[in-house]
Amino acid sequence: MWRAELREGWRRIWIVALREIRERGGSRAYRISTVLAVLLVVAVILIPSLTGESKTYHVGLTGTVPAGTVAALDVQANAVGHQLETTRYATLDQGERAVRDKKIDVLLVDGSRLDWRTRSDSTLTAVIANALQAVHIRQQADRLGIPTDQLAQLLVPVTLTSRTIGAAHTADKDANTVGFIAVGLLYVAISFYAGFVLTGVVQEKANRVAEVLLARMPARQVLAGKVVGIGAVGLGQFALIAIAAGVTVQLMNHADAPSIPADVLGWTLIWFILGYLFYSVVYAALGATTSRIEDAQSAIAPITGLMLLSYLGVIYAEENPDAALTVVLSYFPPTAPIVMTYRVAVHAAPGWQIITTALVTALAIWALMRAAGRIYSGALLRFGGRIPLRDLLRPSTT
């Protein structure tokens, strides 16, 4: 009997969720916002590479130019992944005019002075200095009569390998970038989709659909269906944006893009779900205590504050990934999703801690769901100003 009732409960949750998916996912607003978000993300990835990471330097030469300089410049520029073109100018005036007109980045005068327009470029300075150094060594070697093959031995480049040893106290740069991107996305996505739940709840109450629904099913099932449905719509949109970003990066074959390890991706997804569930359930319960969206916004203000606290927590965790406060913020359910996403991304959290913090958050969500169900059923049929939570959590008033 109770088993059939349980199955019926899941069925109703699914029906409510499906309605959210159809009505929201099928709405023009959703399609437009998805397309815009995808375009925006693709543009953000494409534009910097179009304007050029691997760029072509234009170097002007004037006065005496040591033999072999042009070839040496080319070699040095290629060594750091850039292209370089040279132009000769007959007079210093012509060369300087070219600098001022931005035809060239820099003018090399007599192989010993660099004329910049407003600001020097450290990469280009190094390229030119190395090229001149190589030319100079070759000239000296010729003068001293060192044979070419011996010179080649002298000039064998030192091999320098590099590796990252994990974050003891400072995260490596790529992981940190990934961490901040993940945290930023999570912050936006959680606020956005939990905000949908908030407005959905207040609208259902204001439309008085709530009473029609509650006559058919318990409040906690309405709440669960709503949260699951909007979550699915959100996750779908999120996934589309992520796929668009991934495909764009792949197509560009961008070597400089930080690679995102699969475990980081997986945990980011899990923490998105946990964070979304936590905040949407809180939003739904608080939203239900109000009758107008303006009141709902002020009702959730303290919770929005907790979101902000998470973000500050990440900034703190960047410097102190293992500090006691960081660990506390990792276990505190309102801040855990965002703080842990960052710590996972920068490899600052041991595996057992990732799992225990996720479990603690899941447990908090379960408890919250129960309280929210009670608040929800008590509050949905009461109108007017804000209803004190104290009234709603007392069992006799439901």
Place this chain on the structure above:
Amino acid sequence: MFVVLELRDVSKRYGDVSALSGCTFQVRPGRLTGFVGPNGAGKTTAMRAILGLVTQDAGTVSWRGHPVSAADRRRFGYMPEERGLYPKMRVVDQLVFLGRLSGLSSAAAAREADRWLDALGLGERKASRLDDLSHGNQQRVQLAAALVHAPELLVLDEPFSGLDPLAMDSMSALLTDIAGAGAAVLFSSHQLDVVEHLCEDVVVINAGHVVLSGDLDKIRDAATDRYLEVTVTGDPDRLLHLTDATVVAHDGDGIRLRVPRTGDPVGLLDRLRGDVVRLAYEPPTLSELFRAAVAGEAVSVSEVSGVAG
């Protein structure tokens, strides 16, 4: 007679306010039961208790002899006083959605939604969004939402409010049909003439408890007073001096008098001889019973207290 729904001593407080105190009444299948009472008497709270939207502090709501369960309630249909559906959703989709939540399969829900929309004259507007419909049509969709799963008990909070006379007629006909098909129908209304005209049973509630309930004809018959309505040629003033009679209305040639049930109607007629144009001798109307029961006006209801809760 067979009873499907029974409220027994149901009480509910909101803080210091008592919404229901010892509310007891019964609803029978195949009949229309009118639920009347002044504003704030507890009608909506009692209806919400039936639907499980409100958990009573004390007392029981039973369905077919046992405490009502969630599964029982799935066979109830409810139209709240504050109408509410999704404004942006297509009419047919709302009904399918609500039908499925009430336990219908998607195919059955689609079939029933179509059937009700056709029956209520909304066949052409199936694909419209709710907020594109007129107020009257939105009301019909709301009613269809309460009916889509063929409920055994239909609970309607003020179904006649805001309806024009034609819509009231079709609502009356529909409710009569539904009861005729065997469902129990309980509806609240402030329009006592409508309730008197439509309902076999009534429940009168005041300040959270039921003051009258049962078969309306029996309640009327059991009242201690009768009403004599007479139109005479000439001056009706002489009727004002009849003993044992109280004038309740006096309007031109006509007069309405309250006389004891134990009085002598034939003797009264005798005294009026010759001049009578029109004459009625009847038990109190629902409206008179209501006023007496609720406002404590001068009709005694002591003899019908056996029917009351």
